[in-house]
Amino acid sequence: MTHTRAFLALACAVVGGALLSACSDGPTAAASGPTLAEVRARGYVRCGAGKDTTGFSAPDGHGRWLGLDVDTCRAIAVAALGDRDKARFVPLTGQQRITALLTGEIDVLPRTTTWTLQRDAGGINFTIPNYYDYTAFMTGAASGAKTLRDLDGATVCVQTGSLTEIVFADVARRNHITLHPVIFDNVQSTRQAFLAGRCDALATDQSALVALRAMKPGQRFTIIPASDDIAPLTPAVRHGDDQWFDIVKYAIEAMIVAEHLGINRTNVEAMSSSRDPVIRRFLGVEPGNGRALGLRDDFAYQIVRQVGNYAEVYDDNLGARSGLNIPRGPNRLRRDGGLMLSIGFY
């Protein structure tokens, strides 16, 4: 009898504990309305993140999330909730990320995901690119390879669940060369195998290759573009909520427009008293833009103040301040010869 009761007590305690663990982040209210309402009720935005895409999203040695995609998510959190720290990051593998977005585990997927037809048609919508990349091969300078044809017969490390996997196969077919793929389920294994000498070359996004090269100053590598096709890395949202789609789009756009208008973290305060009608509208001094999206009118002001403009965010995570030193290249503004368009906040 005592056993029985004790047993029941344990069962209850444990079930209670499990429920607590389930609830601690919890069964949360409702996709019945639009995502924004759900995010506000919950109190934070859930973003898909990579564990190891340095420069885009990765926790540092102290458990802090850093990267361009992380800052993009923070900008979205500022737009929706007014606070950059109201973003939570769900580490996802390359294979899980699309499904996680489809099934509602995350609100937005800013995780170096290339905008492609198959993905776009498969239940998600791409907002606007926050980085333009391209697939490339990196090989030790000692191999002497300069062009794709020099790679004939080489072993190449590739990560599965990425577009690279498909581009890789296309490159071999297009150029009539034989490439032996070694395919892993995650970035770390792929990178480690390349550095360990398992492969002659590593195929992935150029930005990741540059980042890796920067981290290994002692070694010399050659980067060979796989083709001249550009891969727009684009935060994506689920089908079916146009308001949320717009919010994510304009949260990203706010950083680009801020750079275009010359507004940054340090001068944003001063800029509020600008006479320029474009700047006044952008910062919400002249109201209307925020309300149209269902946000506060100063959402762009808050994004610049709390997160920064695109140039600052780029510099922090990928440029000079990050140690990666990836040149802006196609990610410069349109007026500087790049592809980043500043769409009017009219």
Added chain:
Amino acid sequence: MNYVQTSPEPQLAPTPVRSPRGFGTLINGGANLLATLVLVAALEQALPHLMAWAVTHGVWQGSAGTCRHAGACWLFLREKAPFILFGIYPETQMWRPIAVVTVLAALTLWTMPRAHWTRWTLGAWGAGLMLVLVLMAGGIAGLAPVPVSSWGGLPVTLLLTVLSLALGFPLGLALALGRRSPLPLIRYGATGFVEVLRGVPVVTLLFAASFLAPLLFPETVRLENLTRALGVFTLVSAAYLCEVLRGGLQGVAHGQWESAQALGLRYRDVLLVVILPQAIRKVLPPLTSTIIVVIKNTSLVVVVGLFDLVSAGRVVLNDPAWPMPYAETYLMVALVYFVICYGVACYSRHLEKSLAESRR
């Protein structure tokens, strides 16, 4: 009338007695000598290299650069141990996962002597688990909230093990009773459930859970990655435990049921007070190996992006400043698992012996 036994011999539990003329005699003088020579030669070849790698050329202090062109880089482990053990948990809150591990270890050690098997201990476990979850999650009593996605390392491994066993046990018992039920429909149901869970790889189940959980529940319920993994491990442990308990229940003579019922005990009491203790005593070795399997299975969460011990080990290897000391890192991770699993195995051996003695 039958003089010939037609039914198969009942399978007896392995007797621990060593056969007096076992294989030892087959490896007679010559073979024995040969084995000795070969093994000694092999050890003599391997040991100096191993010693040189681990001790003579091992690096204990210095900087990342010291590890290049040297032996084992133990320094790396010293630097990275907090991350491997506790994952991406916020650094300022590091005392919390340490407290969690301590609480769980203390509870386990406390439970070991048989004299402590009381309902107070059971209650302590319940309270301890609550405390542990509160410590990890925070959000109350002035503790900063830490989202489940930031939990990592050893606490995740331990929590998954303990919770999946605790939740899986009642379910496994129910399934075992279901599989032994005289009612065919219930028997088929339980059997089908268990066989599916045992037949499909855990990795596949983990993937399935991460993709299917959102489809199986209403949109208002969203489960964390960790909760889904816990669900899978609970079901799998239940299936394994079911098979072990079924064996134990089979071993308890039917007379026990009848005599206990004749004493007027209710079904529940017969089961929990009379039958189950005997059944568990009979299946202690397989029960231990099931627990060890469950502990080891937690390492599979690496495929769904959770930061357990193995996953954290794989992440730290990515630090470009260090020369990828994979052997040292995985040896450390393996050692942590080994200490836990081997501890469980030793304890069960000790328990078996003491139970056998107390029965005499």
Added chain:
Amino acid sequence: MQRSKPSRDMLRWWLPQALFALVFMAFIAVMVGMVEHNLSVRGMALDFGFLGSTARFPLSETIVPYSPSATFARALLAGLGNTVVLALVVIVLSTLLGVPLALARRSGHPLAGGVACSFIDAVRNTPLVVQLLFWYGVLTVGLPPPGKSLQPIPGIFLNDRGLYLTSFGITGTALPLLLVAVGGLVAVAVLAWRGRLHQASLVTLATVIAAAVLWVSLGLGVAPDVPHLDRYNFIGGWSFTPEFAAVVVGSVLYASGFVAEIIRAGIAAVPCGQWDACRAMGLSDRQSLRLVIVPQALRVMVPPMTSQFASILKNSTLALLVGYPDLNSVANTTMNHTGHALECVVLVAFVYLILAAAISLGMGLLERRSARWAR
């Protein structure tokens, strides 16, 4: 009283079952409804049609021929082929390694016993995941690049790209020889299966002689294909990649620890009296082992071996971690590229269930046959 009892029994028989059936069907109905609802909300649909589309992704190595222009169905088939081969190789090798380990552990030899015992404890008490990652590290970081390959025996090359062996091709028309060899093998297998071991050995001998005669009369020769270093890799000969090698080495070592314990328990389960009885009948040690002890031990060993082999099959899914494309990892890639997660999961779970059933069926057959051999 006499009449009410059977009806009460009937009630106790039917009521729980009816309740169970009701709850079960309600549960299924709710689940199906929920999945349908959730799928439609997300604009997804259950559709296996994607299997016919072009897969587009490469696989690093396959037994079944595959290229990125093949279909998803073909890719999954290639994954299945790899899984089956991997599981079979691990089953055979771990059994072969488990026997000496078990014998060493049982032997009175302190050194051999100690080594076997600590090996078994070490592999059984650490997760396979860690072991696989460790071995993959050893095979890639630990081995030299192709330019500095180890060459333990001429014609065999070992480097961080894998193990390369010299292969031997037959020159000339070898078709008759092939037919004779295959025919002989089939005949031997059939005879052995039927338990006619004597006839089987005769047929083996006859096949070898016939093959030798054919070899000489057809004027066949052997051409070795020695692997040689190209710009990046060795080409020619037979090769094993580090991925395959790591998953085989890791899984075999891991499984052999469990197999050894099963064998040890099987031998221990044979009562000591059996040995005494054999000796009393004048059987030699070898005879008593072959005729009395092993058949009895085998019967004890078959059920745990069956579940051990099933877990080898299930553990083959960890090949994913070291980059060997098994069924599970191909299915994951397919899900990722198509978004048809539900379909893939159902398909893969179903295939693993069938494979597990095949293993227990095979072991059941083996058990019955082994009973016949023992006679």
